[in-house]
Amino acid sequence: QRFSDYTVFKKADVVNNRIVKRAEKTQYKSYIPISVKLNELLEKWEWRLPKVSNQKFNQNIKEVCQIAEFTEDVTTTRFTGNKKKSIIKPFYELVSSHTARRTFITLSANASVPDHIIMAICGIRDSKTLKTYKKFQEQELEKWVNTVF
16 A cells, blocks of 8 residues: 555454555545454554554665665666666665565566456556566566476
């Protein structure tokens, strides 16, 4: 979910063991199944998750990723007008709250979760939008080649 959406879940949003929430940005509903682990976390915090700003949340994610040793260098490319600029940074410096959304979509797709299910959980209406979130992972090549052949 987007930061603006998962910071406002309430127990009243639960319907049939799912969090049903209209996205602030798109006004489109998402349906998040409450797994055992998620339920444990929500109950632990009595559905009152700690309040933190988006900026502080992103700083905390970077710190956790650094501690977890996600330190490999990554090259990112940015365009300013028609000028291309490549920057090399440790992976943890590039992680943000939105990274979790992209990761969930990629991992779900790689686990063969149907697109319409991923879209319902994430509150995505357009399959073109979903496609922009899916990231190619090289290890998936061998898995599918070995499955087919």
